[in-house]
Amino acid sequence: xxxxxxxxxxxxxxxxxxxxxxxxxxxxxxxxxxxxxxxxxxxxxxxxxxxxxxxxxxxxxxxxxxxxxxxxxxxxxxxxxxxxxxxxxxxxxxxxxxxxxxxxxxxxxxxxxxxxxxxxxxxxxxxxxxxxxxxxxxxxxxxxxxxxxxxxxxxxxxxxxxxxxxxxxxxxxxx
Numbered sequence: 001x002x003x004x005x006x007x008x009x010x011x012x013x014x015x016x017x018x019x020x021x022x023x024x025x026x027x028x029x030x031x032x033x034x035x036x037x038x039x040x041x042x043x044x045x046x047x048x049x050x051x052x053x054x055x056x057x058x059x060x061x062x063x064x065x066x067x068x069x070x071x072x073x074x075x076x077x078x079x080x081x082x083x084x085x086x087x088x089x090x091x092x093x094x095x096x097x098x099x100x101x102x103x104x105x106x107x108x109x110x111x112x113x114x115x116x117x118x119x120x121x122x123x124x125x126x127x128x129x130x131x132x133x134x135x136x137x138x139x140x141x142x143x144x145x146x147x148x149x150x151x152x153x154x155x156x157x158x159x160x161x162x163x164x165x166x167x168x169x170x171x172x173x174x175x
Contacts, residue, residue: 002023002024002025002173003025003043004012004024004025004026004027004052005027005157006026006027006034006046007027007046009028009045009046009088009106010027011025011026011027011028011029011030011031011043012029012030012031013025013030013031014031014033014034014035015145016034017031017032017034017035017036017037017163018036018037018162018163018164018166018167018172019031019036019037019172019173020036020037020038020039020041020060020166020171020172020174021039021171021172021173021174022039022040022043022173022174023037023038023040023041023042023043024041024042024043025037025042025043025067025175026042026043026045026046026052026126027044027045027046027050027052027148028045028046028049028080029043029045029049029051030046030049030050030051030052030085031052031054032052032053032054032069032131032164033052033054033055034054034055034160034163035052035053035054035058035163035172035174036054036056036058036159036160036162036163037057037058038058038059038060038062038137039060039061040060041058041059041060041061041062041063041064042062042063042064042065042116043044043058043064044064044066045065045066045071045072046062046064046066047065047066047067047068048066048067048070048071048072048088049072049149050064050069050071050072050074051071051073052074052076052078053075053076053078053093054076055076055077055157055160056074056075056076056077056078056079056080056157057078057079057080057159057160058074058080058086059079059080059082059083059084059099059159060082060083060117061082061083062068062080062081062082062083062084062085062086063084063085063086063087064080064086064087065085065087065088066087066088067088067105068085069088070080070087070088070089070105070106071088072077072086072087072088072089072090072159073089073090073091073099074086074091074092074094075091075093075094075095075111076093076154077093077094077153077157078092078093078094078095078096078097078156079095079096079097079152079155079156079159080097080116081096081097081098081099081100081132082099082100082103083099083101083145083148084097084098084099084101084103085101085102085103085112086103087102087103087104087105087173088104088105089103089104089106089107089108089109089121090107090109091103091109091137092108092109092110092111092112092113092129093111093112094103094111094112094113094149094152094153095109095110095111095112095113095114095115095152095154096113096115096155096158097109097115098114098115098116098117098118098119099117099118100117100118101116101117101118101119101120101121102119102120103115103121104108104121104122104123104125105123105124106118106123106124107121107123107124107125107126107127108124108125108126108127109121109127109129110126110127110129110130111129111130112129112130112133112144112149113127113128113129113130113131113133113144114131114132114133114144114148115127115133115134115138116132116133116134116135116138117159117172118134118136119134119135119136119138120135120136120137120138121133121137121138122137122138122167125137125138128140129141130143130144130149131144132144160163
């Protein structure tokens with residue numbers, strides 16, 4: 001893990017956060033309690049801010065970036081899958097972003113929504129609460145069922161436990 005201050009903007013990381021080796025966090029980034037950021041993720045906030053709320057996870061290889069006027073806000077218990085691009089958007093509580101998905105400036109993923117693996121959510125697009133969206137460009141397909149909602153929350157909880165497990169076993173970044 002490398003935490004970088006830029007132009008006086010320094011990452012603010014809660015002591016319970018797990019940050020895996022190879023991760024780079026730059027500028028105006030806030031990580032709340034029990035967040036986990038996995039191997040080789042990059043969070044770069046030099047033009048606006050990134051805030052990730054409690055219990056969320058950002059998996060391997062994901063890039064989170066901002067443009068001026070387009071901060072990133074990630075709510076509580078959100079799962080961001082492997083190798084995603086999260087750019088200048090809002091993702092509300094309990095959402096799931098599938099592996100390799102791309103979310104562009106101004107997009108808004110509402111509470112409990114799911115963006116399928118490989119989907120591209122275009123600029124200023126909204127995925128409504130509890131909806132599954134897929135495709136390029138992403139389009140809403142159907143509401144998610146209660147079983148999937150529960151699995152999403154269990155997945156977020158798993159990553160909270162796994163972050164603690166990795167930290168307790170010494171698999172941590174050395175600054």
